[in-house]
Amino acid sequence: MLKMKSLAAVSFVCVVITVVSTYFFSINKQPNTQLVEFTAPFVFGRFQIPKDNPLTVESVKLGRRLFYDPLLSKNNKVSCASCHKQSLAFTDGLAFSVGVSGKALPFNSMSLVNLMWGPKHFFWNGRSSSLENQALQPIEHVDEMGSNLDDLIEELSEIKAYQILFAQAYGELNGANIAKALANFQRSLVSSNSRYDQFLRGEISLSEQEELGRKLFMAHPDTKVSLRGGNCIDCHSQFLTSGFSSVFDGFSNNGLDDDINLAEGLYSLTKLEAHRGLFKAPTLRNIAVTSPYMHDGRFKTLEEVLAHYNGGIKRSKTLSPLIIEADNLADAKAEHISLNLAPHEVVAIISFLHTLTDESFLTNKAFSDPFKAGKLND
Amino acid sequence: MIKPFKIVGWVSVLLLISIAIVWHNAVPKQLTLRFYPFLGNKPLVLNNEKYPNPGGKGVFTIRDFQFFISNLELTNNRNHYSEQESYHLARFDVGKAYYEIIVSEISVSKFKQLVFNVGIDRKANGTIVIAGDLDPNSRMAWNWQVGYKFLLLEGSLFTQEKQQPLVYHIGFNESYTRLSFPLNSNTVSNEGIIELKVDILTLFNQAKPIDMNEIPNVKFDPEDVAKIANGFHHFISVM
Numbered sequence: 049m050l051k052m053k054s055l056a057a058v059s060f061v062c063v064v065i066t067v068v069s070t071y072f073f074s075i076n077k078q079p080n081t082q083l084v085e086f087t088a089p090f091v092f093g094r095f096q097i098p099k100d101n102p103l104t105v106e107s108v109k110l111g112r113r114l115f116y117d118p119l120l121s122k123n124n125k126v127s128c129a130s131c132h133k134q135s136l137a138f139t140d141g142l143a144f145s146v147g148v149s150g151k152a153l154p155f156n157s158m159s160l161v162n163l164m165w166g167p168k169h170f171f172w173n174g175r176s177s178s179l180e181n182q183a184l185q186p187i188e189h190v191d192e193m194g195s196n197l198d199d200l201i202e203e204l205s206e207i208k209a210y211q212i213l214f215a216q217a218y219g220e221l222n223g224a225n226i227a228k229a230l231a232n233f234q235r236s237l238v239s240s241n242s243r244y245d246q247f248l249r250g251e252i253s254l255s256e257q258e259e260l261g262r263k264l265f266m267a268h269p270d271t272k273v274s275l276r277g278g279n280c281i282d283c284h285s286q287f288l289t290s291g292f293s294s295v296f297d298g299f300s301n302n303g304l305d306d307d308i309n310l311a312e313g314l315y316s317l318t319k320l321e322a323h324r325g326l327f328k329a330p331t332l333r334n335i336a337v338t339s340p341y342m343h344d345g346r347f348k349t350l351e352e353v354l355a356h357y358n359g360g361i362k363r364s365k366t367l368s369p370l371i372i373e374a375d376n377l378a379d380a381k382a383e384h385i386s387l388n389l390a391p392h393e394v395v396a397i398i399s400f401l402h403t404l405t406d407e408s409f410l411t412n413k414a415f416s417d418p419f420k421a422g423k424l425n426d
Numbered sequence: 427m428i429k430p431f432k433i434v435g436w437v438s439v440l441l442l443i444s445i446a447i448v449w450h451n452a453v454p455k456q457l458t459l460r461f462y463p464f465l466g467n468k469p470l471v472l473n474n475e476k477y478p479n480p481g482g483k484g485v486f487t488i489r490d491f492q493f494f495i496s497n498l499e500l501t502n503n504r505n506h507y508s509e510q511e512s513y514h515l516a517r518f519d520v521g522k523a524y525y526e527i528i529v530s531e532i533s534v535s536k537f538k539q540l541v542f543n544v545g546i547d548r549k550a551n552g553t554i555v556i557a558g559d560l561d562p563n564s565r566m567a568w569n570w571q572v573g574y575k576f577l578l579l580e581g582s583l584f585t586q587e588k589q590q591p592l593v594y595h596i597g598f599n600e601s602y603t604r605l606s607f608p609l610n611s612n613t614v615s616n617e618g619i620i621e622l623k624v625d626i627l628t629l630f631n632q633a634k635p636i637d638m639n640e641i642p643n644v645k646f647d648p649e650d651v652a653k654i655a656n657g658f659h660h661f662i663s664v665m
Contacts, residue, residue, distance in 0.1 A: 090554075090556075091554060091562060091563075092563070093556050093561055093562065093563050094556060094561075165563065166563075266568075266569040266571075267569070268568070268595070268645060270643075270645040270646040270647065272645075272646070272647040272650070273646045273647055275646060281568070281569060285562075285563035285564065285567070286562060286563065286567060286569045286570060287562060287563055288563045290563075292563065292564050292565045293561070293563070293564070294515070294517075294561070294564055294565065295517070295519065295520055296519075297564070297565045321473075322472070322473045322489065369489065369580050369581065369582060369591030369592065369593055370580065370591070370593060372590075372591040373591040373593045373642075373643055
């Protein structure tokens with residue numbers, strides 16, 4: 049009799065433990081995620097994804113919706129996509145972007161592409177050290193999207209779709225997870241099918257003019273060995289065409305202004321005089337559709353950009369010695385700084401820059417506005 | 427009743443174990459290479475310090491200085507250790523007075539010689555392999571048809587007449603230079619640290635010191651490259 053009672057008691061305890069543990073694990077269950085499938089050329093090199101923000105399908109899906117949702121702004125009219133339009137390689141065509149305040153912002157909108165490679169410092173002046181860190185800044189900036197993060201979280205919490213998407217992607221709706229989702233959508237924006245990529249893969253040949261432009265792009269000139277160069281590669285890496293990733297190697301003073309007019313640039317982050325006037329060398333992928341150019345959008349066309357390097361450089365204390373020295377002249381005349389390229393060489397470089405346009409990236413449905421696609425829960 | 431010789435036996439065993447532990451902990455388990463940049467006797471100060479032109483008039487400043495160390499090996503008669511993916515980009519603009527390479531999980535006392543190379547071996551220089559600090563999208567890559575800069579030195583030369591840029595980008599397979607250093611109690615500290623002096627002036631102070639006015643930039647001209655790279659043989663020494 050006693051044995052029967054003990055058995056019943058043990059069984060009861062087992063059932064309770066099973067029920068409680070099942071409940072505990074069910075409410076703490078991690079989202080059933082899988083990694084985003086994407087391919088990137090070997091030549092892009094290594095990339096790192098933060099351990100606490102794996103690149104999952106769910107997080108990218110959530111990030112895409114947030115990116116296109118004007119609810120993220122104070123007046124519910126401005127989304128990230130307002131200044132980062134896919135058809136313009138995620139720029140906005142303006143010299144200075146305009147947000148909720150209607151005031152022109154201090155900088156030109158940067159293209160969002162291949163962000164897992166290149167400089168690990170974001171914004172033109174490098175003030176942010178990760179995509180997660182970067183993501184909330186425009187949302188909270190008074191002139192950009194002007195939102196209060198607590199109010200935004202409350203607003204998003206009332207929307208069923210966001211309750212589900214956050215639960216699936218991260219388990220919780222909070223500011224850090226908004227940033228993580230936006231960061232991961234931006235990581236998914238990989239462009240690797242331009243004509244240049246196809247050329248690198250051996251699928252196509254470039255025209256004679258494009259090939260001349262490519263060679264000039266890739267060469268620092270050296271008249272001692274009769275090598276002419278456009279010197280682009282001294283700041284824009286050969287495959288990514290972005291600034292370099294190591295430390296602050298991806299930042300440069302490219303001679304836009306003299307000392308009197310020199311903007312702070314990287315100095316605002318590091319407070320080192322040697323960094324005054326240095327700005328992030330942007331990727332040149334899709335450069336033909338991302339005008340106007342430079343951190344302040346001062347050049348409207350690629351012809352104007354090339355004219356700058358071919359005679360419009362202004363001297364300042366931190367101007368790159370590589371720019372001064374790259375004059376394609378046997379007898380150095382450092383007084384007037386210019387690449388001294390012939391007109392047909394300028395045209396060739398611009399022709400090569402057009403091979404960096406990736407139509408499949410600009411029209412990729414995975415990167416498009418999900419509200420317009422009408423299938424938000426896909 | 428415990429027999430005295432048993433006690434002595436146990437004490438001896440414990441003593442031996444203790445000695446073994448102390449000895450084991452005293453032998454460094456990693457070798458740390460520290461590279462300190464100098465110009466002659468003066469430590470390198472980027473941007474703000476001016477140094478005399480080694481072979482001519484004027485003074486110069488250095489804005490950037492980086493170089494590759496590769497294929498590190500430790501040897502003695504019996505033991506041999508080769509570091510995997512051994513490509514290190516030494517640079518001195520990240521807030522430290524020295525650049526450091528740590529070779530971990532080795533018993534330093536087993537080795538008598540340290541070997542590494544200035545530059546990148548022919549095989550890696552001729553491909554776009556991504557290993558160690560090699561990165562074909564980095565500032566040290568010229569382009570995939572030319573290979574890597576082994577050493578990058580950029581700055582400005584100031585003379586009474588003018589200021590001009592200095593650009594020394596030294597590469598080419600012929601410049602790849604093997605250096606070796608003895609490993610002993612004179613060169614390696616008890617903590618397993620070997621301190622190495624990197625003297626930039628050795629690149630210019632050769633049989634005939636180089637006048638930076640005459641050669642303000644070196645990139646692809648083989649003769650000029652060889653002139654500078656000749657200095658690699660004495661570029662690094664034990665401090």
